[in-house]
Amino acid sequence: MTAQEERQEATSNPDQILGALMRQARKDRGLSMHVVATKAGLSVGLISQIERGLTSPSIRSLRLLADAIGVPVESFFTDVQPDVSVDEEAQFIVRPANRRLLDLRRAGITMQITTPRTRGDLQMFLTEIEPGAYSGPELDTHDGEEAGVVMAGQLDLWLGEKRFHLFEGDAFRYRASTPHRYGNPGKTVTRVHWVYTPPIY
Template sequence: MSETRRSGLGQDPHALSGTRDYLLEVAIGREVHAFRAKLGLTVSDLAAAAGLSNGMLSKIENGVISPSLATLQSLSSALGVPVTALFRRFEERRDAVFVKAGQGLAIERRGTRNGHQYHLLGHSGDRSSRVVVEPYMITLTAESDVFPLFQHDGLEFLYILEGEVTYRHADKLYVMQPGDSLFFDADAPHGPEELRQLPIRFLSIISYPRDER
């Protein structure tokens, strides 16, 4: 594996992230940078310890070259970590959930019988993650005198897409229209207080610690 320079990409992080052929280099660069920062070393410090020039180390950290095995060994020795640690980000499994329009998983929650529809759009938080994230598309289509209040661990983010609703969080009321958002501690009672203009559609993203649920 030669130390080949990637031309034309410079320091553009979007170009680095979106270039399939260089995902390994980017992953290695991020690990080198993270270990260096953790140790409190400057670029000059690490470059000198690994026998590299400052420019070469900067290129490695920015993922613009493919470092040789000898260079990786020098870096791992200078950082005090095994060579395999520099490949950690590349080898980690990264999951993604794709949901076609209208195909989210329907969820039964309080209020469903009153014309409130909840569709789970994805779920993030495997056993190695300390945080679980649940994005919902919520649709309110029928007027009702009974509005459910929710209270649960974690944080919640709302973003209104359609309609108008007065939303309660604890003892405060918020009149929300398309484009409005609300971010709050979900441990306080919250939920729709008044359906002002139907239908109402909004995104609800809930996150909570895995060990508390």
């Protein structure tokens, strides 16, 4: 069964879609799970669970796996509305129907890319975090800067050993080399418009 057939079969399960895309990308490059696990510093068992759609990776784990396989993270995003065509304005404008989506169902996080598909110096995301959901237990680091504004709900943001509690309307910016993670401590969905520079997805 091809990745496209698996995606059609699993349209109601985003974890299965992500797993199928990741498995196909790994196989296309002739990589075993063991090789990817070694490169990413993750267990073969975790990769197997992700590829079978049994769990959602943390944001950090997803980035490590994409790097280990040799693909951009955005290759694991799917179109919000697959049948919507992309026209000539798409190099400048992103309509809601043309966004690409990463749905980490079990992790309680969804991310929609709100920048055009053309390459640039920054990348924007509309991130939704379910109550009690977090980006992962580990602190993450990478190059560049991150900034954003909380559009709705509450956000816990860890920068090193400091935890900041943000509310709707609060904004932030930090060097991404600072160990960081985030989560939703509230009882309603948190929506954050996030900016990364340079693009890491």
